[in-house]
Amino acid sequence: MKPLLAAPVETPDLEQATRSAEELDVPWQVVVHNDPVNLMTYVTMVFQKVFGFTREKAEKHMLEVHQLGRSILWSGMRERAELYVQQLHGYLLLATLERAA
Amino acid sequence: MEIERAGTHLKISELDPFLAELLRQIPESANPSGSEAAEQRLFSAPADASEKELCTEWKVYVEPELRRLFQSATERVAADLEQLNGNGKPFANCTLRIPLANAEAWLSALNQARLVIASKYNFSDAELCDHYRSPMGSRRDLSLFQVNFYGFLQECILREIAP
Numbered sequence: 001m002k003p004l005l006a007a008p009v010e011t012p013d014l015e016q017a018t019r020s021a022e023e024l025d026v027p028w029q030v031v032v033h034n035d036p037v038n039l040m041t042y043v044t045m046v047f048q049k050v051f052g053f054t055r056e057k058a059e060k061h062m063l064e065v066h067q068l069g070r071s072i073l074w075s076g077m078r079e080r081a082e083l084y085v086q087q088l089h090g091y092l093l094l095a096t097l098e099r100a101a
Numbered sequence: 102m103e104i105e106r107a108g109t110h111l112k113i114s115e116l117d118p119f120l121a122e123l124l125r126q127i128p129e130s131a132n133p134s135g136s137e138a139a140e141q142r143l144f145s146a147p148a149d150a151s152e153k154e155l156c157t158e159w160k161v162y163v164e165p166e167l168r169r170l171f172q173s174a175t176e177r178v179a180a181d182l183e184q185l186n187g188n189g190k191p192f193a194n195c196t197l198r199i200p201l202a203n204a205e206a207w208l209s210a211l212n213q214a215r216l217v218i219a220s221k222y223n224f225s226d227a228e229l230c231d232h233y234r235s236p237m238g239s240r241r242d243l244s245l246f247q248v249n250f251y252g253f254l255q256e257c258i259l260r261e262i263a264p
Contacts, residue, residue, distance in 0.1 A: 097148045
């Protein structure tokens with residue numbers, strides 16, 4: 001039978017652990033960037049499908065991308081933001097994940 | 102060329118041999134191999150380069166999935182395009198029926214092809230808005246026509262699948 005405490009347990013680096021937790025709490029943004037090739041109607045359809053937006057809201061974001069070069073589509077936890085960016089890349093949109101300022 | 106909805110299909114009739122050939126070229130045109138610019142556009146970075154860990158993990162875990170997704174779409178489109186390889190007269194107009202169940206695959210393949218061609222030729226915004234340029238001038242003009250024709254088809258498909 002193995003002894004329960006065979007070797008000393010390494011002390012975790014508390015400072016490092018705290019920093020990681022803070023990083024996880026920082027909200028992340030899903031940003032879509034302008035692309036002259038993707039059609040406006042196509043981009044609107046993708047926003048409706050991925051985020052469940054109404055047509056009006058999807059068009060508002062699409063026009064923001066078109067006129068301002070980018071639009072923040074969603075903000076929140078990193079894991080979900082990554083999933084959204086993955087879906088948007090699946091539709092071939094130029095999307096990135098950014099830490100909220 | 103005429104496009105109409107026919108039950109569970111999108112019917113493209115009166116396709117002349119030139120447009121039919123452009124359709125046949127969708128799967129090949131969607132392939133980014135050999136063009137760094139096209140590869141970078143289809144598989145763009147998920148974040149700023151300073152997010153090294155995220156970008157590296159993305160390359161390893163997400164990019165292969167996206168490749169499979171894109172390939173699956175072009176394969177479905179290639180299967181639909183088999184209709185154009187029938188035994189009809191060589192220069193006769195033909196008809197293509199796209200099942201609406203494949204509409205998303207078509208949208209994806211057409212988009213892949215447009216992005217790959219546009220990346221290879223580095224078209225300017227002004228060129229992309231020039232819908233009246235003849236395809237007969239040069240290879241570049243033909244490719245621009247191809248991008249616009251595929252865009253027109255995307256618009257038609259979007260109109261048909263809109264709720």
